[in-house]
């Protein structure tokens with residue numbers, strides 16, 4: 001349904017100095033979902049986001065925000081958008097409040113009341129009248145979000161929002177983003193190069209590498225395929241033999257034996273190992289690394305574990 | 307639009323640029339006032355009289371001595387001869403060319419400041435108006451609001467025009483207020499001769515008119531404002547084109563200083579008159595100093611500067627609207 005889609009990206013390409021940096025990207029973001037944009041360094045996440053927010057022009061393709069084309073209907077599209085591209089860069093010589101005032105003046109119908117609201121929302125009441133120079137990175141990040149929320153956007157785009165935050169800050173940010181999606185019904189697009197982050201935060205995810213989206217799907221779909229069980233057993237040769245008779249087995253360099261993960265089957269394999277007198281020193285459910293996922297997606301599946 | 311201009315003004319004031327400029331101007335004026343005062347005192351001692359006629363006569367004699375004794379460049383010689391003729395004209399018509407008072411000081415200060423000092427001050431504001439946003443990264447926030455890009459640049463340009471007006475006005479007010487303490491607050495109505503034209507080393511006095519000092523001051527300030535706007539717009543363009551503020555400033559500074567140098571040595575390179583920096587001494591046309599290149603007139607200089615201004619403005623807007631922001 002059209003009205004449910006807040007962001008629509010159609011065959012977008014970008015060539016910079018004859019180098020094709022983004023090659024035909026397509027995806028949509030729906031109302032109320034947190035959408036992850038996952039890719040290694042240099043994959044083109046920031047470049048794509050810059051196109052979404054109108055900072056650079058796509059070489060081809062179209063981008064719609066809440067149905068408004070970013071190129072043709074720039075003003076209307078931007079009215080529904082809030083964003084932070086890369087770092088939350090604000091005016092260091094102005095106070096937090098004056099920074100907000102600055103951006104509020106650029107928006108229709110945003111007054112002091114709304115400014116007050118967003119300050120409360122991000123919990124900066126205490127320090128809002130200090131100059132931004134004196135803020136910590138976490139506070140700047142929050143002020144950046146406050147600024148992005150001024151116009152009650154339907155779509156919030158955050159480029160690596162947890163960059164440079166400590167674990168507590170990361171958790172807080174995650175809860176905040178989930179709250180925005182669940183309680184305020186906003187769509188949030190978050191980019192990251194950390195799988196663990198995307199996994200905890202997002203409903204759906206697009207995986208991008210070398211300027212191409214290799215997969216779009218729900219987080220659980222993507223991960224379940226690749227979940228594994230790692231075993232440290234003694235003696236290792238016997239252990240491997242027992243497991244191999246039950247399922248497919250791989251071995252890592254550091255002496256772990258890898259099998260697929262299956263809630264039904266794993267206890268049975270365990271039992272079999274014990275029965276053959278193999279000592280189990282360690283058994284872990286292992287989430288795939290980003291690397292595994294990329295290998296799987298780009299090389300058409302290396303290890304072939306189902 | 308007024309919201310956007312308010313924003314720009316807020317940033318400019320927070321950076322305290324105008325305050326710094328005010329302090330620089332004040333310090334310089336105090337220095338000049340003191341120098342002028344010293345000079346007048348010395349002259350009085352040397353000549354033993356307060357009479358300006360004696361002073362002007364002495365000046366003419368000094369210059370003639372220099373003309374006869376030393377070897378010098380032809381251009382210099384011509385320039386000095388022109389000065390002699392003008393001084394003689396003042397003497398013949400019994401008019402004091404430098405009637406003491408704050409108004410005269412202000413006029414001399416602004417005439418001397420027009421081609422280098424004021425443009426430098428304007429540059430302080432203009433050079434980082436856009437490039438500071440690029441280097442801070444705040445341009446990304448500025449250009450992702452529901453406001454069209456040309457409006458954002460226009461608000462910045464209007465802010466520049468306002469700042470230039472403030473700088474020029476501030477210079478005038480400070481010059482008058484500070485020098486008046488020493489020279490007295492008068493001299494508005496002193497008669498001034500303008501309209502000398504110089505051709506092939508000869509002073510043509512046929513177009514000479516007598517006007518009040520305040521009229522000349524008004525014209526001077528108009529021309530200075532015009533120069534400041536042209537230079538400011540060029541610096542503004544560089545600030546759009548170049549991300550780094552120091553680089554933009556450096557280029558502009560090099561241009562202005564090379565203009566000051568070229569002025570003394572381009573008389574035989576005729577096409578140099580199309581450089582904007584050779585045309586910045588507009589106030590000289592009013593006081594009758596020979597132009598750096600034969601054939602340059604007030605009108606031609608104003609037109610050449612206008613073309614530079616227009617080109618800079620067009621380039622700024624086109625580039626700013628089209629460019630990809632990284």
Ligand SMILES: Nc1ncnc2c1ncn2[C@@H]1O[C@H](COP(=O)(O)OP(=O)(O)OP(=O)(O)O)[C@@H](O)[C@H]1O
Pocket residue numbers: 016021039040041042043044045046047048193632
């Ligand atoms: N202005 C530019 N000129 C030329 N190439 C560029 C430019 N900006 C980015 N690129 C190239 O585009 C590719 C994608 O860069 P981008 O910044 O989008 O990556 P990213 O996914 O955001 O990476 P990261 O996780 O490091 O932020 C890189 O190979 C980069 O070298």
Ligand SMILES: [Mg+2]
Pocket residue numbers: 045046047159
């Ligand atoms: Mg990036």
